[in-house]
Amino acid sequence: MVVVGSGAIGVEFAYVYSSIGVEVTIVEFLDRIVPNEDEEVSKTLEKIYKKKGIKVMTSAEVTNVDTKGDGCKVTVKTKDGEEKIDCDIVLSAVGVVSNVENCGLEDVGVLVDRGKIKVDELYKTNMPGYYAIGDVVPGPALAHVASAEGIICVENIAGQNPDPLDYNNIPGCTYCLPEISSVGFTEAKAKEAGYEIKVGKFPFSASGKASAAGAKDGFVKLIFDAKYGELLGAHMIGYNVTELIAEIVAIRKLETTGHEIIKTVHPHPTMSEAVMEAAAAAYGEVIHL
Numbered sequence: 001m002v003v004v005g006s007g008a009i010g011v012e013f014a015y016v017y018s019s020i021g022v023e024v025t026i027v028e029f030l031d032r033i034v035p036n037e038d039e040e041v042s043k044t045l046e047k048i049y050k051k052k053g054i055k056v057m058t059s060a061e062v063t064n065v066d067t068k069g070d071g072c073k074v075t076v077k078t079k080d081g082e083e084k085i086d087c088d089i090v091l092s093a094v095g096v097v098s099n100v101e102n103c104g105l106e107d108v109g110v111l112v113d114r115g116k117i118k119v120d121e122l123y124k125t126n127m128p129g130y131y132a133i134g135d136v137v138p139g140p141a142l143a144h145v146a147s148a149e150g151i152i153c154v155e156n157i158a159g160q161n162p163d164p165l166d167y168n169n170i171p172g173c174t175y176c177l178p179e180i181s182s183v184g185f186t187e188a189k190a191k192e193a194g195y196e197i198k199v200g201k202f203p204f205s206a207s208g209k210a211s212a213a214g215a216k217d218g219f220v221k222l223i224f225d226a227k228y229g230e231l232l233g234a235h236m237i238g239y240n241v242t243e244l245i246a247e248i249v250a251i252r253k254l255e256t257t258g259h260e261i262i263k264t265v266h267p268h269p270t271m272s273e274a275v276m277e278a279a280a281a282a283y284g285e286v287i288h289l
C-alpha cells in the first residue's frame with residue numbers, strides 16, 4: 001500500500017495496515033512526516049516507523065497513479081529523480097475539504113470564503129438566523145473543536161454569554177503507535193514569534209512506568225517563555241500520551257508557570273510524571289535524568 005500524505009490520518013492508517021502485515025510506503029511532500037508537529041517528534045516517529053518496516057519517503061511528490069490493469073503504479077518525484085512503485089492500494093490522506101457546495105448556501109446568501117463558511121467568533125454567519133460550526137468553518141478540523149464550537153454557538157443563541165473559543169489552546173492527538181499529542185507553539189514557531197524560550201525534555205526511557213509497560217520510546221517536551229514562565233507549547237510522543245495532553249491544556253488555561261508545574265506533586269509511577277520532569281528539565285532542576 002502507498003499512503004499519500006503523512007498528517008495524522010496518513011500515519012494512523014500506515015500504522016494500522018502495517019501492523020496487520022501490509023507492506024506500507026508513506027509518501028510525504030514536505031521534508032518530514034507529521035510536518036505540523038515539533039521536528040523532534042517527526043524524527044522520532046520516522047525512526048520508529050522505519051524500525052517497524054514502514055518505508056518513509058519525504059520531500060517526495062506523487063505525480064501520477066496509473067490504475068490500469070491489476071493494482072496501481074504510483075509515480076513519485078523525488079530529489080533524485082522519478083520512482084515508480086507497484087502496489088495493490090493507494091490510500092490518499094491529503095486534501096480534506098469542507099463540504100459546503102450544493103447544499104443551498106448560495107440560495108440563502110450565506111458567505112463562503114476560501115472553502116469555509118464565514119462566521120464571527122460566536123459562529124453567526126452573515127445571514128440572520130444562520131449559524132455554522134465544525135469542519136465547515138475556519139479552524140482545526142477536529143471533533144473536539146466542532147463540539148466546543150457547537151456548545152458556544154447554542155449557548156449564545158440561548159442568550160447566555162459564552163467566551164469565544166481559545167484557538168491557541170486546542171490539543172491535537174494522533175492515534176498511531178506510539179501516540180502523538182501536542183498543543184501550542186512548537187520550538188521553531190515559538191522562536192519565530194520572537195519568544196526567548198526554555199525547553200525541557202524528558203524521555204520515557206527514564207520513566208519507571210514506561211519501563212514497566214514496555215513502552216520506553218518517546219518523550220515529553222515542554223516549551224516555556226523564559227521571561228514569565230508561561231507554558232507556550234507541549235509535544236509528546238509515546239505510549240498513551242493522548243491521555244497526558246489534557247493536563248497541559250488545563251495548565252495553559254490556568255496560566256500556570258513552569259515552577260508551579262515542578263511543585264505539583266505527580267503520582268509515581270505514572271507516565272504523567274514525565275510532564276513534571278520535563279518542566280524541571282527546562283529549569284535545570286530535573287532529578288531523574
Ligand SMILES: Cc1cc2nc3c(=O)[nH]c(=O)nc-3n(C[C@H](O)[C@H](O)[C@H](O)COP(=O)(O)OP(=O)(O)OC[C@H]3O[C@@H](n4cnc5c(N)ncnc54)[C@H](O)[C@@H]3O)c2cc1C
Binds near residue numbers: 099136
Ligand atoms: C479519517 C479521519 C479521522 C479523524 N480522526 C479524528 C480524531 O481522531 N480526532 C478528532 O478530533 N477528529 C478526527 N477527525 C476529524 C473529525 O472527524 C471532524 O473534525 C469532525 O467530525 C467534524 O464534525 P462536523 O460536525 O463539523 O462534521 P461531520 O462529523 O463530518 O458531520 C457532518 C454531517 O453532515 C452530513 N451532511 C453533509 N452534507 C449534508 C447535507 N447537505 N444535508 C444533510 N446532511 C449533510 C454528513 O453526512 C455528516 O454526517 C478525523 C477525520 C477523518 C476523515
